[in-house]
Amino acid sequence: MDTHENWLDPEDLEFARRRLPILYVNAVPTRVDDTGVVTAFGLLLRSTPEGEIHRELVAGRVMHHERVRDALKRHIEKDLGPHALPQIPASPLPFTVAEYFPTPGASAYHDPRQHAVALAFVIPVTGDCTPRQDALDLVWLPPSDAADDAVQKEMLGGHGLLLRQALAHLGYPPAG
Template sequence: MLTAKCHNGSMPVLHDEVPDDDDFDAGRKRGEFDHITPDDFVRASGSGAGSGSGRGGTPVPPGWLDRQTIDDLRSKMPIPYIVVLPVHTDEYGRISHVGTLLTASDEDGTVSRTLIAGRVVVHETIREAIVRNIARDLGDVTLPHLPASLQPFTVAEFFPTPGVSPYFDARQHAIALCYMVDMVGECQPKDETLDVEWVRPEVALAPEFLAQLPNGFDRILVQGLNAAGV
């Protein structure tokens, strides 16, 4: 099989992909994205800040918004989100375990279950958003096996008004594309994630387990497993 290479022996970079230093077109001008490295997209959190400083005054790449700006936008328009249901599969591709994240409430420290969720930021594809948000919550060595198709198993519409839909987010109106992703590597809780717990599908579907997933995430888990034939 023939493979086209560039004059320096490295493979060409996809259009607007963030370049590594040794990529043949690493010097190509990308406007406000000129000084971004691939690691920037992994390090930045889903709630990050914009053109300026993030947590602790650390600079973050364009596409992340400061708290005041994102709060203002959340009050005026829907925000695009992705939700990831992490799973492990066996040698036949059947779901063997389902992962849920344990997080603590900022208000009173109450521990609850949730799924991976985060915004899609400017200049980011859905695939990149999935990988970045997985890395933010579960570390850089999860080796997620992304689905071949980007068709979500459901679309969850979160509203800040209780009762409008089964999905509730007091901060915003969010439209979330929901994906099931097989984690092949090691999951290490990061950022605001205290732990990740893996249970068998029949345990995850038990009413007492689903009751621990608030704000509609229980429905997302059930819909994901149903879509996979569980």
């Protein structure tokens, strides 16, 4: 199914963003060892229009008539490349739900464009990853580095909190 036909043109999307919460997925890409233990977290390195460098998670909208599982696969492959080989369960369960608001401080999650509700997942990827063209790089960090306060400060809009929640979900202690 071509989901691009099932979405809004830019003007209608802006209209909807001003009036409705939009459903998103956030994915925390991971590498796992042979026993299934997470050994690294994948973070995209991007620059803002202002020239600042920051890290972010895989994220994107769920299209009309698109399954959450398909949206996860589409966004992981878009952000990490077609050979990322995400291991998405048949019935994925989010580790948290993040509610983004356009008003700063309304929650720990902020998106100046809209009110968005994001289902957040930890997704192992087993293939070769090539970050999308608008990303500067994809960095794989061991759990201890991913929990570091310096990494958290490089993440905007609540992505740092989502990363910390993913670490806690997987049993990793908070940074000391």
